[in-house]
Amino acid sequence: MLMKAITLVVAIRLAVIALVIAIVIIIVIASTSYYFSHKKPVTHLVEFTAPFVFGRFIVPEDNPLTKESVELGRRLFYDPILSSNNQVSCATCHKQALAFTDGLKTSIGVSGTPLSFNAMSLVNLMWGPKHFFWDGRSPSLEDQALHPIEHIDEMARDIDQLVVELNKDKTYKKLFKQAYGSVTAQGIVKALANFQRTLISANSRYDQYLRGEITLSPQEEQGRKLFMAHPDTKVTLRGGNCIDCHSQFLTSGFATAFDGFSNNGLDNDQALQAGLFTLTNNEAHRGLFKAPTLRNIAVTAPYMHDGRFATLEQVLAHYNGGIKRSKTLSPLIIEADNIPKTQNDHISLNLNEQEIVAIIAFLHTLTDEEFLANSAFANPFLEQSLERNLEKSRHD
Numbered sequence: 001m002l003m004k005a006i007t008l009v010v011a012i013r014l015a016v017i018a019l020v021i022a023i024v025i026i027i028v029i030a031s032t033s034y035y036f037s038h039k040k041p042v043t044h045l046v047e048f049t050a051p052f053v054f055g056r057f058i059v060p061e062d063n064p065l066t067k068e069s070v071e072l073g074r075r076l077f078y079d080p081i082l083s084s085n086n087q088v089s090c091a092t093c094h095k096q097a098l099a100f101t102d103g104l105k106t107s108i109g110v111s112g113t114p115l116s117f118n119a120m121s122l123v124n125l126m127w128g129p130k131h132f133f134w135d136g137r138s139p140s141l142e143d144q145a146l147h148p149i150e151h152i153d154e155m156a157r158d159i160d161q162l163v164v165e166l167n168k169d170k171t172y173k174k175l176f177k178q179a180y181g182s183v184t185a186q187g188i189v190k191a192l193a194n195f196q197r198t199l200i201s202a203n204s205r206y207d208q209y210l211r212g213e214i215t216l217s218p219q220e221e222q223g224r225k226l227f228m229a230h231p232d233t234k235v236t237l238r239g240g241n242c243i244d245c246h247s248q249f250l251t252s253g254f255a256t257a258f259d260g261f262s263n264n265g266l267d268n269d270q271a272l273q274a275g276l277f278t279l280t281n282n283e284a285h286r287g288l289f290k291a292p293t294l295r296n297i298a299v300t301a302p303y304m305h306d307g308r309f310a311t312l313e314q315v316l317a318h319y320n321g322g323i324k325r326s327k328t329l330s331p332l333i334i335e336a337d338n339i340p341k342t343q344n345d346h347i348s349l350n351l352n353e354q355e356i357v358a359i360i361a362f363l364h365t366l367t368d369e370e371f372l373a374n375s376a377f378a379n380p381f382l383e384q385s386l387e388r389n390l391e392k393s394r395h396d
């Protein structure tokens, strides 16, 4: 009897202990899974609007546009910690007031040795081809971002070393945790890509004209027509031929294949540079470069992949009479002439001075002042030090 009672008490005790353990396990499992599922309270960006004329855009599935990633990307973009000497940031070569170019013939980074290329404007990058750089050698913005960081002349920063450095910084640790969980090389390039995706420009005078909000001046209107027309001497249609290659001139180039790459007659065969050949190894692609966006073109001098032209006047002089023959020169350029062609004619558009001035006036309507001054794209460190100073002056 006594034995039975003892075993019953033991059994009850054991049952209670088992129950408590089970409850504890359930609570632990439930709370960790809650923690993991809520570790990244990211805010998806759905708020930005883009003109339908730009067409569809695609964001990589594994890098959704979130407020947290964009904020982190903006900070990284402006932070010289990305370079080995802590002096060069992405913004050193991509300045907002210059539509994210640097005003130099070819850019200069940590080594002081000028690069081979002119800095490209960063705008409406969600719409361009998936071929970044003048020669198209990078397939995504995520991939692209790693190039300048590790390039010996640009930022010369070992990416793994950068991860270690950023991990020492409280603010970065917090921002990375919110955006991507932890500080990783992947997170760095993803955040940079996402910030750049938000650099949308859609309010130049030409955009306003497309929306029917303003009219262009007679000179700008003449320039617009010339820009859009392929000349045809049979019907006396005068044209500048520009749209043949710059058809996506509001965004960042063509969306499909290699359509946006051509040889616009900068060099003869001897001087022809590799260009798209670098990527494809196809001889027919030697000397072909990306026809970049012409948006904000009035503020992105000097021009062409090597910055050889200082002004738009020089660019137009090139198209009007400076074309050099080579085996990959675009047939669209050879063909385009505003007076009937004779055999072996010097390649020229034969536009008159007034027409050239009109095309340049039209190119100026592509400047988007709002974009160039948009505070959402500006240096966040300046903003923070302004806030700190304001705070300080309130306390003083």
Ligand code: HEC
Residues within 6 Å of the ligand: 077, 082, 088, 089, 090, 091, 092, 093, 094, 107, 108, 109, 110, 115, 117, 118, 119, 120, 121, 122, 128, 131, 132, 133, 134, 135, 141, 144, 145, 148, 149, 153, 154, 155, 192, 196, 252
């Ligand atoms: C030292 C100057 C320099 C620095 C620093 C620099 N860039 Fe660039 N950027 C350039 C130049 C020059 C090109 C064109 C290079 C080429 O075609 O090979 C370019 C091209 C690009 C392009 C391609 C645009 C297109 O339409 O194809 C992107 C995107 C870009 N840079 C983003 C960045 C980011 C992000 C950083 C910082 C991680 C950065 N750059 C740092 C000079 C620089």
Ligand code: HEC
Residues within 6 Å of the ligand: 227, 240, 241, 242, 243, 244, 245, 246, 261, 262, 263, 264, 266, 288, 289, 290, 291, 292, 293, 294, 297, 300, 302, 303, 304, 305, 306, 315, 319, 330, 332, 333, 359
């Ligand atoms: C056959 C195609 C073609 C035609 C036609 C053409 N372009 Fe271009 N354009 C290009 C290419 C390709 C580039 C880049 C070339 C390079 O840097 O090697 C370019 C570059 C430019 C640039 C410099 C862009 C920059 O960011 O440095 C300007 C400005 C320009 N073109 C304006 C025009 C105008 C205006 C016309 C008409 C008069 C015109 N283009 C006709 C293909 C063309």
